Amino acid sequence: MRPLLRFSAANLALGYVAASLAALAVFATPLWFAWRSTIDARRGELLQEDERRLVDIFQARGADGLAAALDARVARSRTGGNYYVLADRDRRRMAGNLSAWPDGVPEQPGRYRVTVLANGEPRAAIAIHELLPGGYRLLVAGDDTSFQRMERLFWYGLAATAAAILALGAFAAWAIRREFLREVQRIQRTAAAIVAGDLSRRVESRGVADDLELLSRTVNGMLDRIQALVDGVRNVSNAIAHDLRTPLAELRSRLEELAMSRLPAGEAAAELESAVADVDRVIAIFNALLRLAEIDSGMRRSGFARVDLGRVAAETAEFYEPVAEEKGIALSCRAQAGLEVMGDSLLLAQALGNLVDNAIKYAPAESAVEIRGVRRAGLVELSVADRGPGIPDAEKPRVVERFYRGDRSRGAVPGMGLGLALVAGTARLHGGAFELSDHSPGLVATLRLPRADPAH
C-alpha cells in the first residue's frame, strides 16, 4: 500500500478537512466572545442591582441593620444562588452565607472574578466588592460554576465537531483514493500493456459519462492515432523495401556492367544517361513516399487556408487539356460556384491532377473525361469520370494502397502505384473521403470534402 499522503486526491480531501476546521474556528471564536460578554454583562447588572439594594439598607439602618437583613435572607434561603459577606474594617465577617471574607479580593472596590469557599467547597464566582462608610466592606458574588459547565460543554461540542470533520475527511480521502486509484490503474494497465508492445490494447469503457471516461476516450483516441502512425511507418518501410530495391538493383547492375565492359565513349554516355534516368525514377518514388508520409502525419493541416475547388478544377482542366486533345479525348469541367473548402491548395491540385491524369491515361481515344464539382449538404463533391476499362469491385479498395497496381495498369501504362494512395491520403487529411465507383463503362473517382463555412 502506498502512503496515503502521496496521493493527489487524498491530499485534496485532507486540504478540505483543514479548511473546514479553519472555518469552524472562524465561526466559533466570535460566537464565544459574544456569548461571554453578553452573559457576563447581564449577570454583572443583576449583581449590581442586588448590591445597591443592600447599600440602601446600610444607609437606612447602619451596619448592624444590614447584617440583620443579610442573616434574615440567608435564614430564609432567599440568596438566589448568590454569596454575600459583610465585613468590618479588619475584614472580619459580620454576616452572610460565607464563613469568612474570601482571600484574593483586591483592596479597591470593583467587579472581580474570585474563588470563594462555600460550605467548604471552592466555587468560581463574579464578585462586586463595595467599600461602605465606616470602613465596612460588602461582597456580593454570583456563582459562575454552572456557566463554566456550559462553557465546557461548548468546547466539548466544538471538539467533537472537529473530530467528526477529521474522521469524515480521512474516510473520504481514503475512499476517493481507492476509487481514483482503481480508475487510474485501469488506464495504467493499458499503458503498461502498450509499453510491453501490445499496441492493440485500449482502456475499457465503464459506460459512465464522467470526467474519467472522457480521459479514457481521449487516451484511446491518442492510441488509435499512434497505431495508425506506426502502421504507416511500417507500410512505408515495406514499400521502400519492395519498390525502391527494384530500380536500385537495376541501376546497380547497369553501372556494374558499364564498369566491366569497354564500351566506346558514345555508347557509354548513352548508358550513363539511362542510369541517370533510373536515378530520377528512384528520386520520384522517394519524393512521392515522403509526400505521402507528410500527408499521413497530418502536419500539413497547420497551413490550411480557404481553397476554391472550382478554380482548382478549372486550372487542372486547363493544364491537362492539350494532353487530352492529343489523344482525341474531350476533357470538360463543370463546377458550381462556391465550392470552398479549408485545405492545402497544393495537395488538392496534385490530387485532382492525379485523377485527371489517370482518367486520360485509361480513357479510349475519342471518349469523354468529365470533371464535375457539386455542392452537397455540408460537402463539396469533386469527381472525375472516364469511359476507360474501370476497376473491378474486388480491386477497388486495394488500388488506393501504396504501390498496388491493378491488372489494368500492368503493361503499357506507366506509373508508380502511388497516385491514388496520395489522393486517398489527401482526402483523409482534409477530413473527407475518396470513393471509386462504376461509370458503366468506366470509372468515377469522387473526392468528398467538408465544405468551408461561408466566407465571413
Place this chain on the structure above:
Amino acid sequence: MKVLLVEDSERVARFVKKGLAESGHTLDVAANGRDGLFLAASEAYDAIVMDRMLPGGVDGLSIVAALRQSGNEVPILILSALGEVDERIEGLKSGADDYLVKPFSFGELLARLEALVRRARERGSQTTLAVADLTMDLLSRKVARGGRAIALQPREFKLLEVLMRHANQVVTRTMLLEQVWDYHFDPRTNVVDVHVSKLRRKIDADAERPLLRTIRNAGYMLSSE
C-alpha cells in the same frame, strides 16, 4: 558569371565547379558558413548558391538573412535536402530568390542560376520583349512573329513570356511548372511538353528558322541565334 557556392560536401562542390567551368563560369567554394559569409561580403558575385545544413549546425538561411540585413542584394539560390513546402517557404522568406531541392541535376541548377542572374540585371519594368522577329507587348498582351499577329490563350501567353524573359537560356520543365502554373509538385507526365509543342506550332508555324528549341535532358530554350 562568377558564383559563390557555400557547401560542405566536397563531392557536390567538385561536381558544380566542373559543370560551371564547362559552361564558362567561375566558382568559389566556401566549406563553412563563416568563410561563406566572409567571401559573400568581400567579393562581388553574380550569384550565391547556399547549402542549408552547414558544419557546426549553421543554417544557411541565417547567412542569407545576415547578407540581406547588410543590404547585399546578390541573387541567392538555396540548395537543400529539406524539401517540404514549409521549408521552401521559409527559405524564400529569409530573402533567398530560389530554392532547389537535393538531389538535383546540374542542368536544373545552371538554368535557375542563369535565370536569377538575368532577372537581377534586368530589374525594372519592361513593356515589350523581343527575340529575333518574335515580339511581345506586355501591356496590350499582343504577340507577333515577323509582323504577323499570333493569337495565344492566356496560359500560352504566360508560357511564352517566361521563355522570352529567359531567351537564349535553358528553362527547365520544373521552372515552367512553377512559374507558369504555380505547381510546386511533379505531375509525372509530359504535360509541359505538350503545352510547349502547342505553343511551338503557333509561333514557329511555317517559319524558316524555328526559335523554340528542345534541349535534351534539360528543358527548352527560345533562341535568337
